[in-house]
Amino acid sequence: MSNAQPVPMSRVQPRTHIDVAGVVIALLLLVLAGMVWWDMTKLQILSPYDLGPKVMPIVVAIGLTLLALGNGVGALQGNLPARDSLDWKPIILILGGLAALIVLIAIGGGFMIGTAILFATTSAAFGRRAFLTDLLIGAVISVFVYLLFGKLLTLSLPAGPLEHLL
Amino acid sequence: MIHFRPSLSRTLIVAATALFATSAFAQSELKLMAPAAPGGGWDQTARSMQQVLMQSGLTKSVQVTNVPGAGGSIGIAQLVNNSKGDGNQLMVNGFVMMGALLTNKSPVTLEQVTPIARLTAEAEAIVVPLNSPIKSVQDLVTAIKADPSKVRWAGGSAGGVDHIAAGLFAKTAGADPTKINYIPFSGGGEALAAILGGKVTAGISGLGEFESQIKAGKLRLIAVTAPTQREGMATPTLKDQGVDLEITNWRSVVAPPGISADQKKTLTETIDKMVKSPAWQEVLKQKGWDDAYLSGDEFAAFLKAENDRVHEVLTSIGLVKS
Amino acid sequence: MEAFTSLASGLSVAIQPMNLLFALIGVLLGTAVGVLPGIGPALTVALLLPITFKLDPAGSIIMFAGIYYGGMYGGSTTAILINTPGESASMATALEGNLMAKAGRGGPALATSAIGSFVAGTIATLGLTLLAPYLVEVAVSFGPEDYFALMVVAFVTVSATFGDSPVRGLTSLFIGLLLGLIGIDILSGQSRLSFGVPELYDNVEVTTLAVGLFAVGEALYVASRRHIHEEKLEAVRGSLWMTKEDWKRSWKPWLRGTAFGFPIGALPAGGAEIPTFLSYATEKRLTKHPDEFGKGAIEGVAGPEAANNASAAGTLVPLLTLGLPTSATAAMMLAGFQQYGLNPGPLLFAEQPALVWGLIASLFIANAMLLVLNLPLVGLWVKLLAIPQPWLYAGILVFATMGTIAANPSPVELIMLTIFGVLGFLMRRFDFPIAPVVVGLILGPIAESQLRRALSISLGDPMVLLQSPISATLLGIAVIALIAPFALKNLGRFKAVED
Structure with missing residues (x-):
């Protein structure tokens, strides 16, 4: 399921430092979810037995929201993989x-x-x-x-x- | 039906050698835009025109460009915005573009272009699976009147000619077109498989898509939407069977807005000569396209009438908001 | 067997010197266009139709068959060597294949891909010869609900591409699903997430996304790290040729890939991508070297490549038996038949046996020819990797953009390619897996539209998913595939305890 819990990786680490980039990624995912949701509200069902064009955007928006939470928790715990410096x-x-x-x-x-x-x-x-x-x-x-x-x-x-x- | 045409290839080779022969060009240079990706119907029309125009010596150079996207909306926008007043530019278009422009809420409309001529048309065919209880148009009319949503149609993309034809059929039959259960499939093969597999009540698409299946006795043809029967094939029309509906998937060429009357006349004459050339008639036969030549003011009036009709159907289906 | 005598007479047509020449031109052209992303065999056949009109039917159709298979080869070669899948069906090949190439094992990767394609193509063509009439019955009875169930199976196996963090893998997958929403919704004709940009109405092109994420993204990433991590490419490390071990690890994936590719390719809406993913996932699960997946495992190349090629032969089942074109290339071949006044369809086999069997035979020939041409070239291809790094990456970017421009000469398409490139760069930097994005883009829209079709046809009754025996079976497989890893893990734990 999409709300899989982030696995706490290192419990030995006494102090957790917040990963700013990770928080930004989580926020971006949240923005994307909002965008999908907003776009979805403008659609309508046209055919009598069609499930409609809204269902998939709703699934995607909810999924992205849950993943934003998952990524956000990971970032706040600071357990993201290490990154090199950038040129x-x-x-x-x-x-x-x-x-x-x-x-x-x-x-x-x-x-x-x-x-x-x-x-x-x-x-x-x-x-x-x-x-x-x-x-x-x-x-x-x-x-x-x-x-x-x-x-x-x-x-x-x-x-x-x-x-x-x- | 198998017919080899060994003489044709020879004709073409002879014609090809005439390519460099000099003649008086009314239209020395022509740019032909296909508002679709290479390979599709509009592209094939454009490339066939290029072939005929150059081989018959009507035009010295013809250049085909492809501007794909959004059912031709991108192509027509480019024609209207960038080629205004260019008497050497033509664009291939067709019925499908009307629906696309309306559903995509395109800021550019077909009213802005200069109509030149309608070239070809293909009839829509309504078919049912072999084991279907529906045997005639009247059976289908009865079924759709009883409950339009229980009649499952398989056809091409939403808002395309198949969808519009299904909507018009329901309306002409006296049923509510807003309630039709039309299921769009991507690609002819997929819709055909669904019909052959008996998943749907009826299929609606170009006659060419179904022709070989009908001839092999794997599908039952109920009716075609053309005004007349097709030569060499039993194709009862809707009109013959008491449903007053005619619709064909036509293709045409249009010029940019703002060209002079002289430029329009030259273009119209060039196309007229092309259509009447034997080479073009060969192309029609080879590709299985039906001749539907109509030019000048009559074509302009036709275009307008079609646009009104498509607008009305798409509105009643719900794809266009009033 | 009647089929075999027909095939033999077909072979005698196909090995006439002129036809062999056409086959050669075909495979060379096909390989050339397969190399460029965006230009596929369908486009090439479309553009060549007017030229080939002057040839005789057998010759030109043999040439088209060559282009078809050649295109598949070309697409895989670039996928392995420069991580630029020429067709969406070579995406799975790029995953392990490029890693192998970077580790100096490009030779074996190309070899297993070439031989696997040959093996799969040959078996699948045999399948076409013997099973076509039976297979097509099943193919036509496959309804939207069954396709949806097949997509569910595919989704379950996608986790094979996730890497080690489920959250990151799912994030990638959902970005792909989001990209899949962009454009006109096929069932209702309304545009989603297009913001009034007409270029977005036509959905995101799979090759644009794959090339952007894989090729452009990687160029950006490698360049940004040059100051700390000089990427060293060794063109050849160890044997250029497949070792005994490689053979041992390849033959089963070839066969399994064929088993996925051929039947799914024969389905009217099956396609070539899904069997390659299924094969990749299966190989990853079955391999005896799980540690090598993600570093360049030969099974991950052998399986998808075989699946890819077998599906190409599978596509010909509905084309030749019913006249159903189920892929863009098949549709163009149909046009090729039509220009000679041949009516493909249920009667083609009966009316034109010489031509049909000639085509089938020429598939064998094209396959063999590609093998003979490509194996000696493996050494030359791998040398590509010895090109100085600046030129190699510059060339990759030129190829990536050129393919995009040729297919759609609009700046918007290039802007999308660039955006996907940046996305690929960021995902690499923040350690998100790339492949699930493309998988989401491919599977999402198919799953959605097939489910909606199924419900429209059943007049809204969801039970149709369980009432269809095919769908019920596939959903059962999906459930087992979902539970099995956990069950196996527990089993493993017991074993560990016993030890």
Whole structure:
């Protein structure tokens, strides 16, 4: 069942310190449960014998609430698994590459430039320091894919200035 | 029914070589949007049009783009918002888009586009399992009048043409359409399995979905919703059996809003020539689509009438709030 | 046996040099598209239909069969090597397969997957040859209540993917169930959790979620820890080939996977995902090396891979006997038949035996060809892992996004991929298991809609779940599966006491 009790893991630990991130996760789950519930209230049953579209959201909302409690108790007892320190720089690089790709496609810049940028930023996130070379490699890969899927299979890949040249 | 057409492939190859032949293009460039993922019905229509337009030399270049999502709501929004006044842009659409736009409360409506022509149509078929006590349309009418909720329909997605047809049937038969027990299935195979397995009272879907089962004697065809019988197959219409209902799942092409009268004329003429070309007739035969060509003002009037009808049914089913 | 003579004549069609060439083109194309997430065999067949029209029916249908099986192979290869399942059916393979690859055992993982697929494909194709007419009767009698019961069985076994904390596992599962709510409710046509965004009406795509969580999430996680924990990938550690021990541990999972995949694949709404999960859960429960699950156990690759391939053959049962297309690829193959004026359906076997048996035979050929092509390539594939880490992960991200764009060229789909990537990163960081999210997304909507269909058909009577013998049996199995571990644990305790 969804209300399984969190297992007290270490009773030897005399003082428990609250895990802030764990509390935030529990609160987020509670927010999600509320969102599902609120969304559910706008639905209605349309067919005479249909169980209706509300039942599943209700199950999910209740489940998430119970799990929020479960996670919250665990966090307050401080018995979450240990976490390492975090290096934000590579994360920002990768997400930045993805964002560049999304924006370029949204404004009609085509996927090739975006893909090349994503390749280069990800590579940089993993410690390479040859941004221009990687940009070029990324571009070659995307040209190859464009020819294969755009031309051979006639899929409509998002086109921009570069794609129109090919 | 098996017919090989060895001559056809040869025709196509000959036609393909004509691809580069020069001719006077009324419409030199055309962008054709299929508001669905590659592979579906609208996409196949768009790609068949591309093939015919280019091979017959009516248009030099035709580019097909796919804008999938939400039953075409995303595609039409893009057509109306980004292609205003573009005389080289067309979009394939059909009956299903009407229902989707209404149920999704789309801010963009079909009234905003420039209608060009209706191309194809497919009749809906009503079938029952072989061991069903229902033998005719009248039996089904009696059953649905007695209690509409006890007649279990299997068909495609909620708010789609199958659902609308079932609602209209109940209404025309004199039953309350709000009480129909319509069970949507995902994918033709699943609905068909439920009907073959005798889980439901009746099935409703495109005739093509059921055709081979009917011919093999695994399903009993009660009626089709088309205005006339189909050639080469016993397909009694609803009208023949005293139910005044006609509904077909049609596909059409529309242009963006704000194009000039000249642009509209050129597009209409291009499509007219395409429909009348032998290559298009071959495509229809090969894909099993029924010709339902209708263009100009008549098509515009048809579109409006269909929209009103769909709006009314969906409201009575409860999918659209007044 | 009549079936065997027919099959033999089919084989003689399929091994004509031209048809072998088509099969080769098919498996190569299929492998290529299977590698990209989002582009599957169905899409490829759809796009190739106009081209293949010029070929003769036997040739093009043989090619489609090659694409179908090739796609399955391609999807598994990327799942194992770079944790990017090309199809949702290869998700279970990624779980243990990628761990094996990271431990330098990519060679055996790929080999057991290739041989397992071959074994399963061959047995399942034999099953298709011999059992199709009987199996299809059962398949059609499977009603919504029976599917719901099958989903209950699947839910019970999901806990196999939970890791060591039930609360965390359930949290992941419920996030998946929540994602499964997004979009238009198939039974009532109303949108849930879509907030007026039309792109959300079409439900969350399983491959987008799986690729986001697995591939993007992992890239973010590994990158964020590089300063303290340099991930060392050894392409090959130990034997490149399967050892005797690997064989011993693989053959039973292959057979069990086939036993799950073939019948469930033959069900009109069975699909390929559920048998892979059932197989994974079964192998995890039966293994003699429970400690290796979560670190790369070969059983966890062998079973799901066999199930995945067997279900592909299973799909052909309703297609060939009834003309029922029960998967996207089957639907495209149906279109392939139709363009030659062939009417698939109950009469196809009787009217076009040469073609049908040619297709079945070409499945054998495609399977054998994939085995012959892939085994020598194992060494080359594993070399992929020797690519410098920055390029490897950059390539993974490019592949992940490219597949998404090709299937749906909308920025919204990419935004979802990115969000799922961040979710995958956070879940790894806070030690939540990933797989249950995808499982919830797949199983939740099916369970819900089948239960609602069952109740609509029974006019609201819940007893239908117990009155159907299939459903009652499956629910019984679910109850046993739920109780058995506790009972066994107690038994184990007794034993421990006796010792």
